[in-house]
Structure formats: C-alpha cells, structure tokens
Amino acid sequence: MAKKPRILIIDDDVDFIDLNRAVLENSGYEVVTAFSGREGMDKVRFEQPDLIILDLMMEKHDTGFTFAKSIKADPVYKKIPILMLTSVAGETGFGFSQEQDGYWMKTDDFLNKPVAPEDLVKKISELLEKAKQSE
Amino acid sequence: MGEAANILVVDDEKGIREGCRRILMSEGFAVDVAENGKEGLDMAKAKPYDLMLIDLMMPVMGGIELMEQIRQLDPEIVMIVITGFATIETAVDAMKHGAYDYIPKPFAPDQLMAVLNRGLETRRLRLEAEQLRQERDQKLLEIAGEKSKLRTIMNSMADGILVINREHQLVLWNPAALKTLNLAGHVEIGKDIAEVIAEKNLLEVINKAFNPDSSQYTIFSEEVEIVEPERKTLIVSVAAVRDEKGQDLGVVSTFRDITTLKEVEEVKSQFVRMVAHELRAPLAAIEGYLNAYLTGVAGKDPQFNRQMLERARLRSKSLIELVNDLLQFVRLESKRVERKKELLDMKEVIESNVELLKNQGDSKDVQFQVDIPEKLPLIEADRAEMDQLMTNLISNAMKYNVKNGKVIVGARPEGHFLCIIVADTGIGIEEQCLPCVFDEFYRVRGPKTRYTTGTGLGLSIVKRIVESHFGRIKVESTVDKGTTFTVKLPLRQVDAG
Numbered sequence: 038m039a040k041k042p043r044i045l046i047i048d049d050d051v052d053f054i055d056l057n058r059a060v061l062e063n064s065g066y067e068v069v070t071a072f073s074g075r076e077g078m079d080k081v082r083f084e085q086p087d088l089i090i091l092d093l094m095m096e097k098h099d100t101g102f103t104f105a106k107s108i109k110a111d112p113v114y115k116k117i118p119i120l121m122l123t124s125v126a127g128e129t130g131f132g133f134s135q136e137q138d139g140y141w142m143k144t145d146d147f148l149n150k151p152v153a154p155e156d157l158v159k160k161i162s163e164l165l166e167k168a169k170q171s172e
Numbered sequence: 173m174g175e176a177a178n179i180l181v182v183d184d185e186k187g188i189r190e191g192c193r194r195i196l197m198s199e200g201f202a203v204d205v206a207e208n209g210k211e212g213l214d215m216a217k218a219k220p221y222d223l224m225l226i227d228l229m230m231p232v233m234g235g236i237e238l239m240e241q242i243r244q245l246d247p248e249i250v251m252i253v254i255t256g257f258a259t260i261e262t263a264v265d266a267m268k269h270g271a272y273d274y275i276p277k278p279f280a281p282d283q284l285m286a287v288l289n290r291g292l293e294t295r296r297l298r299l300e301a302e303q304l305r306q307e308r309d310q311k312l313l314e315i316a317g318e319k320s321k322l323r324t325i326m327n328s329m330a331d332g333i334l335v336i337n338r339e340h341q342l343v344l345w346n347p348a349a350l351k352t353l354n355l356a357g358h359v360e361i362g363k364d365i366a367e368v369i370a371e372k373n374l375l376e377v378i379n380k381a382f383n384p385d386s387s388q389y390t391i392f393s394e395e396v397e398i399v400e401p402e403r404k405t406l407i408v409s410v411a412a413v414r415d416e417k418g419q420d421l422g423v424v425s426t427f428r429d430i431t432t433l434k435e436v437e438e439v440k441s442q443f444v445r446m447v448a449h450e451l452r453a454p455l456a457a458i459e460g461y462l463n464a465y466l467t468g469v470a471g472k473d474p475q476f477n478r479q480m481l482e483r484a485r486l487r488s489k490s491l492i493e494l495v496n497d498l499l500q501f502v503r504l505e506s507k508r509v510e511r512k513k514e515l516l517d518m519k520e521v522i523e524s525n526v527e528l529l530k531n532q533g534d535s536k537d538v539q540f541q542v543d544i545p546e547k548l549p550l551i552e553a554d555r556a557e558m559d560q561l562m563t564n565l566i567s568n569a570m571k572y573n574v575k576n577g578k579v580i581v582g583a584r585p586e587g588h589f590l591c592i593i594v595a596d597t598g599i600g601i602e603e604q605c606l607p608c609v610f611d612e613f614y615r616v617r618g619p620k621t622r623y624t625t626g627t628g629l630g631l632s633i634v635k636r637i638v639e640s641h642f643g644r645i646k647v648e649s650t651v652d653k654g655t656t657f658t659v660k661l662p663l664r665q666v667d668a669g
Contacts, residue, residue, distance in 0.1 A: 051622045052457035052483055059470035059480075072622065124452065151456040154469040 041067040042165055045086035047077035047104070048122070057090070060154040066161070074100045078107070081114055088164055090157075091144075093123040105144050116171075118164040124150035177292050178220065181205045182212035182238065183227040183254060188277070192225060195281045196288075209233025213241050216249070223250040223291055226271075228262060236269050243270040248298060250291040254279070332427035335413075336378070338420055340365045352427045354401050371398045374408065381412040381423040395430075404431045446613050450494060450628065454487040461487075490625035497629035500560065501612075504636040511640065515550045515664065516558060518583055518590060525562040526581055529570065538573050538596075543582035551590050552664050557637045564630040565594040565657050571624055572655065573598035588663055589643070595656040601649040609647060610635040634659075 044066045048054050051072070058068045069084045071077035080086070089108070093101035101121060109115045121144040145164055148156065179201050181192045189205045196203045204219070206212035210233040212224070224242065228235035239251050253266040253274035263274050272291050275284060326333055332349030336342055341362045350356045358368050369375050377394050391411040398404050407428040413421045461484040464470040465477055526540055562581075569579040573596045582593040599620045601609060608614045613628035615621070634657075638645045642662050649655040 049617055050453060050457065052461065052487060055483065056457070056460045056464055056470065056480065059476055060464060063469060063471035072619065073617075124449075124456075151459060154460075154464060154467070 041065060042087040043067045043069060043084060044088050044090060044161065045069050045071065045077065045080050045084060046090045047071045047074065047080075048090070048092040049073065050092075053092075057154075057157065060157065061161070064158045074104045077104060081108065081117070086117060087168070088161060089117055089119045090161075091119055091121050092150075093121055116168065118145040118168050120144070120146050120148060120160060120164060122148050122150050122152060176200050176202050177222040178202045178204070179223050179225065179288075180212060180215060180221045181225045182207075182209065182230070182235070183225070184208055184230045185227070188227070188254065192284065195284060199285065209235065209238035209241075212238055213245075216242055216245060220246070221249055222295055223252065223288065225252050225254055225275075225288075228253055228255045228266065236265065239266070239269045239271060248295065248302075250295045252287055252291055330428075332429075334365070334378075334425045334427075335422060336365045336425075337422040340379075340382075342368055343422065349427060352404075352406065352429050353398075370400060371396075374398060374406075377408050378410055378423060378425050381410045381425075382420060404429055405434050406430065443612070447498065450613055451491070454491045454494070457487045458484045458491075486625060490627065493625075494627040494629070497627045497633060500633055501629055501636070504633065504640065511554045511557070513552045513554055516553045516555060517548060517550055518553075518558065518592065518661075519544050519548045521555070521558050522562055522581055522583060522592070525559060525566060529563065529566050536570065536573050536575050536577060538570050538576070539578045541578060541580045543580065543584075545584060548583055549585050549590065549663050551641075551661050553641050553661065557640070561634055561637045561659070562594075564634045565659075568630060569594050569596035569598070569655070569657075571626070572596065572621065577654075585663065586660070589660040590663055592659040592661070593656060594659075595654060597654040600651040600653055601647075601655055602651055603649075606647060606649060610645075 044061055046054050046057055046061075046068060047070075049072050054070045054072070058070060061068050069080050069086060071080045077089070077091070081089070091101050091104060093099075101123075105119050105121065108117065108119060145167075146160060148160060179196055181189050181196075181203060182205075183189050183192070184207055189207075193203045193205055204215060204221075206215050208230045209226075212226070213233065215221075216224070226235045226238055230238075235253060235255075239253075242249055242251060247270075250272045251270060253263075253271045254277055255262055255266070255274055256277040266274055272294065273287050275287050326344070326346040329346060329348055332352040333344070333346045334342065334349050334353075335344035342359060342365055343361060345355075345359055350359065353369065353371075353374075355368060365378065366375060369378075374396050377396055380392070391409055393407055393409040396406050396408050398406060407430055409426045409428075411424050413424060415421055461480040465480050465484075470476065470480065522544060523542065526542055530540055566579060566581065573579065577597040579597075580593070580595040582595075584591055599618075601616055605616045609616070610631050612632045615626055615628045635645055638659055638661070644660045646658045646660075647655065648658075
C-alpha cells in the first residue's frame with residue numbers, strides 16, 4: 038500500500054482541529070496540525086504535507102490570505118493544493134468561490150464553514166487526484 | 173349711517189331750538205335740546221352725541237367756551253355753530269375753537285340739513301379712518317409678534333434651516349444651520365445660495381425643489397454626505413414655498429445631522445457581527461462533534477468518541493456562559509441600569525468570592541493567598557456587580573494559571589481609594605496583547621490557552637463595572653511569571669467613622 042497522504046490542518050479552533058483530525062485519520066490520511074500561520078509555515082517545511090486545509094481568519098483577519106500567498110510564491114511548495122475554509126460569507130455577506138476569487142486568493146478550492154465531514158473528505162480526494170495528474 | 177345720529181341742539185332761543193328739533197326729528201334723527209352752554213355740556217357728559225348745533229351767544233356759558241369743553245370731552249363730536257352775527261371774524265373764531273362749520277341765522281331747513289349731513293358724513297369718515305388705523309396698528313403688532321415668534325422657533329430648533337427665494341438668494345437661516353453646515357461668516361441676506369454652500373451634492377438636493385416635476389410633492393428628504401470641514405451625514409428635507417397660483421416663491425431646507433446616529437448604528441451592527449461570530453464557533457464545534465459521534469465518521473475508538481461528547485458539553489457550557497456574559501454586558505451598557513449602591517465591606521465580598529471559587533475546584537490545584545487588613549474602609553457600590561467583578565478576576569487568575577500555581581488577592585486603602593489586587597503566577601500576557609485585554613471578545617491566543625474556554629467578555633465586563641463605580645483598572649504582566657490586575661475604587665466621600 039502506498040504511503041498515506043499527509044494533510045496539514047491550520048486552524049485556531051482546537052475543536053475543529055481535533056474533530057477533523059479524527060475524521061481524516063479515519064478516512065485513511067495522516068494528519069499534522071498547526072494553530073497559527075507561523076506554526077503552519079514550520080509544519081509545511083518540516084512535514085511536507087500533500088495538502089493544506091487552511092482557515093481564513095486566525096490571529097488576523099487575513100492570516101489565511103497571507104499564508105496562501107507565500108506558499109504559492111514558493112517554487113517548491115506551490116504545488117501543494119490549498120483548501121481554504123471560510124466562515125466569512127455569513128458575516129460579511131460576501132461569499133467566495135474558487136471561480137471568482139481563486140486566482141487572487143491563490144487557493145485551489147473553497148469550502149464554507151461549517152463543513153460536513155463527507156464534503157471535506159470528498160474535496161480532499163479530488164484535490165489530491167488533481168495534483169497527482171498534474172505531476 | 174346705521175343708527176339714527178344723536179344730535180344736541182344748544183341755543184337760548186326757544187324758537188331755534190324747537191325749530192331745529194322738529195326739522196331734525198322729521199329727518200329721523202334723535203334730538204335733544206339745551207338752553208345754554210352749561211346745560212349742553214352736562215348733557216354731553218351724560219350721553220354721547222354725534223353732532224352738536226351750538227349758538228355762540230348764550231347766557232351762563234357761551235358757545236365758544238362750550239366748544240372748548242366739548243373738544244376736550246370728545247374731539248370726534250362734530251360741532252356746527254349757529255350764529256346771528258355771521259361775520260368773517262366770528263366764523264374764523266368759531267373754527268379756531270373746533271367748529272366744523274357754521275350756519276348764519278336765520279336759516280332754511282334745507283340749508284341746515286345740507287350742513288348737518290356734511291358734518292355727519294365727515295364724522296363717519298373720521299371714525300372709519302380711526303377704526304382702520306387701529307386695525308392696522310393691531311395687525312402690525314400681530315405681524316411683529318408672529319415674526320418674533322417665528323424667529324424664536326427657528327432659533328431654538330436643533331435642526332438647521334435655510335430659506336431661499338425664487339432667485340436662489342438666501343433670505344432666512346437659523347444658528348443651527350450655520351453650525352451644521354459650518355457657514356458662520358459666509359451668510360448674508362441676498363447672497364446666492366451657490367456662493368454660500370460649497371458642497372455640490374447638497375446644492376443639488378436643494379435645487380431639486382425648483383424642478384418643475386417637484387410640484388407634485390410638498391416635501392422630500394434625502395440623506396446627504398458632506399466632507400467639509402469634517403465628514404457628516406445629513407438628512408436634508410426640502411420644501412418649495414408656493415403662492416396661491418402654485419408659483420414657486422422659494423425653498424425651505426432643513427438639515428439634521430445624523431452622523432452620530434450613523435456611527436452608533438455601525439458600532440451596533442459591528443457588535444452584532446462579533447456576537448454572531450462568537451456564537452457560531454462553539455455551535456459549529458458542538459454540531460461537528462455530535463455529527464461525528466452519530467455517523468461514526470471519526471472512527472470507532474470509544475475513548476475518542478467519549479472525548480468528543482465531553483468537548484461538546486464543554487463548548488455548550490461556554491456557550492451558556494457567553495450568553496450570560498452578553499446579557500450582563502448589555503445590562504451594563506444600557507444607561508438605565510439600576511445600580512443599588514450600598515455601603516459595602518469589600519473584605520467580606522472578596523473573602524466570600526474566594527471561598528466560593530476555591531470550593532468549585534479546578535484541575536490546576538491553585539493555592540489561594542488573601543492579604544486583607546483586619547478592617548477595611550467601606551465603599552459605596554452595587555453588591556451584585558462587586559461579586560461579578562471579583563468572580564471574573566479571580567476565575568481568570570485560576571484559569572490562566574499553571575499547575576499548583578498561586579492566586580493572590582489583596583485589598584488596602586490608598587488615599588481616597590480602595591486598592592484591590594488580584595495576581596496570579598500563571599502564564600502571563602505578552603506585552604503587545606496587554607492593551608487589548610479589555611476589548612470585547614478579545615482573547616489572547618496561544619498554545620497554553622488552546623483548551624481554555626472563555627467568552628472574551630469577562631474583562632470587558634470588569635472594566636465597565638469599575639468605570640461605572642468611578643474607579644480605575646490597571647494590568648501588569650510578565651510572560652511565564654504571572655499577571656496582576658489592580659482595581660481602584662473611590663472610598664465613600666465622607667466617612668462618618
């Protein structure tokens with residue numbers, strides 16, 4: 038059996054991390070976690086994840102953006118797919134979508150929080166599949 | 173003339189008196205007669221006459237003296253002299269003494285009637301003129317009163333008012349308008365409104381009242397933003413003044429400054445957004461855990477599944493705390509909060525709160541140290557709010573402590589204040605985060621507080637309570653050493669002690 042894909046979850050809500058770690062591990066992934074953008078960057082370097090799940094709003098409102106931008110600017114890491122999770126839509130009335138905002142947000146896909154576990158798993162496998170094909 | 177005129181004939185010759193009376197009564201006048209000046213004067217004093225026929229030469233009191241007296245009594249009585257010595261001198265003399273005309277004796281009835289009717293007509297005109305003059309004076313007074321009333325109403329209005337005429341010239345304004353639009357020194361009667369008001373969009377709204385299609389409404393309002401000299405939002409109401417034919421005479425514009433209202437609205441919706449966000453986070457976590465538990469999507473490990481339920485319960489508990497804090501917060505926010513201030517011994521308040529929290533226990537096994545002198549001066553405060561204040565501070569000191577840490581609570585008088593200290597030996601707060609700790613929903617985030625639940629409102633509530641009691645709060649902290657909160661509350665002004 039091939040090596041388990043490694044997912045990095047970056048979110049400041051400990052419950053979100055604990056829960057989704059369990060869900061993803063149960064779906065056959067290896068999970069590493071980070072609670073902040075800075076910690077996330079370290080984990081990208083040392084854990085070399087196959088996919089990143091990123092929360093938009095953490096210590097600052099735009100931590101997610103900044104993080105995604107620096108990943109995609111890096112020649113090595115830019116191949117790692119980023120799945121951005123936002124709960125911004127409900128608060129501001131502005132929704133994001135990959136079609137409209139993906140090009141400037143430097144993300145590979147979006148999901149709105151709260152996220153159903155099955156949707157999350159589905160989206161992850163799609164993104165991983167796509168990444169494998171483009172290699 | 174509506175009523176028959178009252179006429180008094182004063183003559184010592186009975187023939188003349190009676191003759192006149194008959195002629196005049198046949199013409200429908202009310203006639204009285206008197207034999208001499210004295211009698212005539214008494215009668216004139218008793219009853220108002222419109223006209224008097226007066227002989228000049230009479231015993232007791234002559235015509236000239238009578239006329240003098242009558243003129244003082246009522247200058248409007250028309251006096252006609254009947255004289256047997258119809259010379260120019262007597263006529264002139266009589267006229268000088270206020271006679272309206274004179275008839276030389278003997279006279280024919282037609283002659284008498286002609287002079288008399290003319291005299292009565294003159295009197296009628298004079299009275300009418302007098303009445304009109306009085307009415308005009310009255311009206312002028314009323315107008316002056318209206319004008320001053322209008323001025324006072326306009327000047328005392330909080331909303332600004334500008335009135336312009338058909339030629340767009342300024343005709344009227346009030347002090348509020350000068351203040352709201354910052355026009356002091358720029359206004360002048362007759363100045364074109366476009367020279368007075370610099371804001372284009374404001375002018376546009378005012379000019380809309382002159383549009384031909386504006387005749388269908390009497391008044392319309394628009395929200396206008398102006399930028400000079402500072403950003404303001406105004407509600408501008410514009411109404412055209414029209415004459416009876418519907419022609420525009422000018423425009424009345426009123427301005428209400430709603431800038432503060434807008435700001436309050438913005439703060440309020442910002443707060444609602446924050447609350448919604450804070451409510452959703454725990455709800456999403458609870459929903460996620462329950463969902464995972466029920467679907468088994470997080471695996472079958474019974475220990476982890478139980479852990480999920482425990483976390484869900486913890487988050488629900490924090491949700492309830494959040495709602496309680498919100499209610500408390502809103503209660504403090506509202507100006508009508510009922511504060512039952514009483515004389516309080518904080519020693520008792522502090523000790524009971526420490527006891528309560530100590531017994532609730534917590535996983536960190538913190539030690540308590542209470543440093544309060546035997547006797548504390550009293551303060552004037554709301555008991556429930558002081559309990560809340562101490563609970564929030566002490567529970568924070570426990571929550572953000574280290575295992576087997578220490579919570580030190582102290583109180584002592586210091587000048588005019590009671591100084592209360594709550595210190596811990598916990599994780600501390602980074603210096604850059606210190607200014608924010610009293611902000612609503614602010615929570616210091618870090619690896620050590622990851623599993624600590626909190627609402628982010630506890631310290632905002634503390635600050636509000638302290639401020640509503642005219643006190644001060646201060647925070648000092650060193651990372652990994654601990655945090656110290658110092659509250660200063662004013663002592664009771666006059667201590668009867």
